[in-house]
Structure formats: structure tokens, C-alpha cells
Amino acid sequence: MRSIELFAGAGGLALGCERAGFRPELVVEWDKWACDTIRENKAAGHPLVSTWAVHQGDVREVDWNAYANDIALISGGPPCQPFSLGGKSRAFDDTRNMFPAALAAIEAVRPKAFLIENVRGLARKSFADYLEYLTLRLTYMQNPAGSDWSSDLATMTQWKKFGLTEEYGVVRALVNAANYGIPQQRHRIFFVGFRNDQELNWVFPEPTHTLDALLVDQWVTGQYWDRHEVARNSVPDMPSRFRRRVDALRVTGATKGTLPWRTVRDALVGLPEAGDSPLQGYKNHVAQKGARSYPGHTGSELDLPAKALKAGSHGVPGGENMMRTGDNVVRYFTVRESARLQTFPDDYELHGSWGEAMRQLGNAVPVELARKIAESVYSHLSMNRDRVSEGNEKVLV
Structure with a gap:
């Protein structure tokens, strides 16, 4: 299945998705050293990155329309500094907040699914409204075009109340990587969404x-x-x-x-x-x-x-x-x-x-944590693909 990786860094999340069966069509990262890491491993013949096309630059400068409706998964971890416990926590007022750029890419491409990761600082009480705003924006994939995100949140809350059609079914989870076999206590928040033409009964993998x-x-x-x-x-x-x-x-x-x-x-x-x-x-x-x-x-x-x-x-x-x-x-x-x-x-x-x-x-996502989550997403998309194929066969008969 074809995928796109945003904010790839050294490739942790993308490597996990590759191991799960996804094939990154495009890997986007602005940092030279991180791009060099991927490019040098590719030049050395590393099998996990051998087919990756690396775009060094700003995700906001990519023409996403070229990939519209033809991608199974968009994955990525927008820069965490705006929400990190160790940073200034300026959140939506931080120029490094790349959630709007991630939203724009997903809106343009309309992948079958997305997998977005960030620090647990985003789940702090002081960011509760912004976290809900992000969840609803990912759900409806519509920009209410209010004066700011807080007025957009109020609009989307009304959409939810009155049952407006959801573009994506979104599951949000705060996890400790150690609970999935990673030798590190790394707490992260994940947003996983499936387009509304897919079965939406996916659940986050249970800790092991x-x-x-x-x-x-x-x-x-x-x-x-x-x-x-x-x-x-x-x-x-x-x-x-x-x-x-x-x-x-x-x-x-x-x-x-x-x-x-x-x-x-x-x-x-x-x-x-x-x-x-x-x-x-x-x-x-x-x-x-x-x-x-x-x-x-x-x-x-x-x-x-x-x-x-x-x-x-x-x-x-x-x-x-x-x-x-x-x-x-x-x-x-x-x-x-x-x-x-x-x-x-x-x-x-x-x-x-x-x-x-x-x-x-x-800055990386643990590769094996990414693999375990992405494998579950891949399996769910595969079941949907098989379901559609079976339905088409019945129609042909």
C-alpha cells in the first residue's frame, strides 16, 4: 500500500510503516542531517529505505494535489516543541506548530487512513481545547473559516452535536511505548483516522x-x-x-x-x-x-x-x-x-x-512501536479492500 511520510526526521515512523507493509511514495523532511541519514542509508543499500523518494524541504511547499485520492496512509509527527513539557509550550501560537500543515496535506490527499503522533504534553489540561479542536478538524476535514481556531472549535462542536457527516473516524490514544515492548518509557499521543468509506470499527492495539x-x-x-x-x-x-x-x-x-x-x-x-x-x-x-x-x-x-x-x-x-x-x-x-x-x-x-x-x-518515533500500530492499520485497510473486492464479485455474478 502506498503512503506518504510527513516530518520524517531520521525515519523512525516511516521505517515502522515500511515494516508493516506500507511503501512510502514520498518522504518529506526539512532538516539536512535527517535527510542525509535517510539518503546515506539508501545509498548503502538498506532494504527498508531503498525505494524512498526523499523531499528535503517544507511540507507546506509540496503540491499535494498530485497525490490526491491515490494514497493509503499519511503518517507523520509534527514538530513537538510547541507542546513539549521541556519547551516554552506556546502551542498554537508557536511558529513551529505544523499541525495546520499536516491537516492541509491530509485534506488535499484524502488518504484512506492517517497516523499522526505527538508528545503527551499536547494532552495537558491547558491544551484540552486545542486537542479537541485538532480531533474535530481531523474528523470533519473542513475548515469552518472562523476568526481563529477557538471559534472554529465552537462551530465544529455544533457540527458534532447535530450529527454532521464525519469524513474520518478518529481514534485518539495516549500510550507508553514501554507497554508495547520498547525499552524506553516514552509517552506519546496518537491520532489514527480512517476515511468514512472504510469500516470504522478499528481499535488501538492492546498493550503487550x-x-x-x-x-x-x-x-x-x-x-x-x-x-x-x-x-x-x-x-x-x-x-x-x-x-x-x-x-x-x-x-x-x-x-x-x-x-x-x-x-x-x-x-x-x-x-x-x-x-x-x-x-x-x-x-x-x-x-x-x-x-x-x-x-x-x-x-x-x-x-x-x-x-x-x-x-x-x-x-x-x-x-x-x-x-x-x-x-x-x-x-x-x-x-x-x-x-x-x-x-x-x-x-x-x-x-x-x-x-x-x-x-x-x-525526535524519532520508536520503530517497533510504529510497526505495531501501522500493522494494525494495514490489516484493517486490507480487510476493507477484501470486503470491497468480494462485493464487486457478487455484483458481477
Whole structure:
């Protein structure tokens, strides 16, 4: 199925969609380094990007009419800074707010489905009205042409009240990537919509991994330590914040049939210790010096999912781009380790300096999270295609 990727960055969301079966017809990104990452991997023959046509430039300058009514999926993550907890949170007043550009592309192309991602800051109470506005705009795909978005929200609220025909059935979900097997606690909001000529009974994929299952794996059965060949006398102390919860799990064992959260230790299996120079056979795996811990900047724990990587290098809040070993020594993640946390393929190389590559990764959607959601969308569209084909055959008979 043909797709278009907006605000592609280094390609996390597009890679996941490619793995799910979509074939990006056009990949749009304005940042030179991110485009270089995709282009260089394409030149190296990486199979996931071999057919991608990369457009380096502003999404607002693309002639979307050339793709109208011929695309299965538009996917993308508009720049998150206007809504990020770490930014100035100027939202709709921020010149970097690209939701209007995403809406314009979807309106022009009218894909069978769309998949839009952004930071959980968008779900904050202070942005509640704007979040509802975006949901209704994606639903009706009509611009009420009021004086501003708030007056448009009032108009569309009336449309909803009186049952105006919806152009897209929209499902909105706030998810933690760790609950889908990503070794990182990354909370993001997703908008998934299906055009009204498709079946609209799609539901967001159910979580597959839980903290409780990890705690049982570590502190009840101990199988986690056995898998990682950690001697029982070397197992770290249980974090005090989990003791009461683990005691309850010893009694109930209730993990709802889910898999354990994946941890930093899980993600880094098979990677050798990085040094000052590149290791043969390991892309982007070079040590970065200068990490230090101080209050509020403590790094990610080895035996839990990482904190959400941030699009910064030094000094990001909480030390999200650092890891803390069992002896409380901190160091920066290498680019390859960070790519593992974002579930990028090991043979996919990030281009640019350490800070530049970390910025690309910090802005990315985890590839495997994208794949799981996109696979569900692909399956739903396939069922609709089969349903239409069967209907046409009956008419011919």
C-alpha cells in the first residue's frame, strides 16, 4: 500500500510503516542531517529505505494535489516543541506548530487512513481545547473559516452535536511505548483516522508488556537475572519503591498474561563496551565523555526501561541521554545504544556528530512501536479492500 511520510526526521515512523507493509511514495523532511541519514542509508543499500523518494524541504511547499485520492496512509509527527513539557509550550501560537500543515496535506490527499503522533504534553489540561479542536478538524476535514481556531472549535462542536457527516473516524490514544515492548518509557499521543468509506470499527492495539510482569521476572522468579547471567550474589538490591508491589505480586502472581517491560540491559544485549574509536561491525558505537550526575539529572536505570530520550545532548532534564550502572556510575549512551532504545535496526546508521545524531533519535518515533500500530492499520485497510473486492464479485455474478 502506498503512503506518504510527513516530518520524517531520521525515519523512525516511516521505517515502522515500511515494516508493516506500507511503501512510502514520498518522504518529506526539512532538516539536512535527517535527510542525509535517510539518503546515506539508501545509498548503502538498506532494504527498508531503498525505494524512498526523499523531499528535503517544507511540507507546506509540496503540491499535494498530485497525490490526491491515490494514497493509503499519511503518517507523520509534527514538530513537538510547541507542546513539549521541556519547551516554552506556546502551542498554537508557536511558529513551529505544523499541525495546520499536516491537516492541509491530509485534506488535499484524502488518504484512506492517517497516523499522526505527538508528545503527551499536547494532552495537558491547558491544551484540552486545542486537542479537541485538532480531533474535530481531523474528523470533519473542513475548515469552518472562523476568526481563529477557538471559534472554529465552537462551530465544529455544533457540527458534532447535530450529527454532521464525519469524513474520518478518529481514534485518539495516549500510550507508553514501554507497554508495547520498547525499552524506553516514552509517552506519546496518537491520532489514527480512517476515511468514512472504510469500516470504522478499528481499535488501538492492546498493550503487550507491563511493569508487573517485569517485577515478577526480576524479584519473584528471578528469571530475568538468569537470562542475563547475573550471579545471584551480584543481583542489585530491589528498589524500595517496588517492595510493596512485589509483595502483592508474590501472593497474586497477577500479570494479566503480559510480557515483562524490556529494560536498558535487555536492549544492549550483544553490544560490546564502546571505546574512543569505532568498532568494526558496529555503527555509531563510540563512547562520549563528559557525563555527570547531579540532583534531577541522574540518568536511566540499567534494569528498567530508559527514560524518554530527548532531542538534546548535554544538560537535558533528568539526564535522559545517560545511563546509570549498578555501581551508580553514569555515562552517556552511545548513538548505537540510543538507536537500540528507539528500536532502530543495527545496520541503520545515523549521520552527523554525536549531538546531531542524538537530536535525530530524540525526535524519532520508536520503530517497533510504529510497526505495531501501522500493522494494525494495514490489516484493517486490507480487510476493507477484501470486503470491497468480494462485493464487486457478487455484483458481477
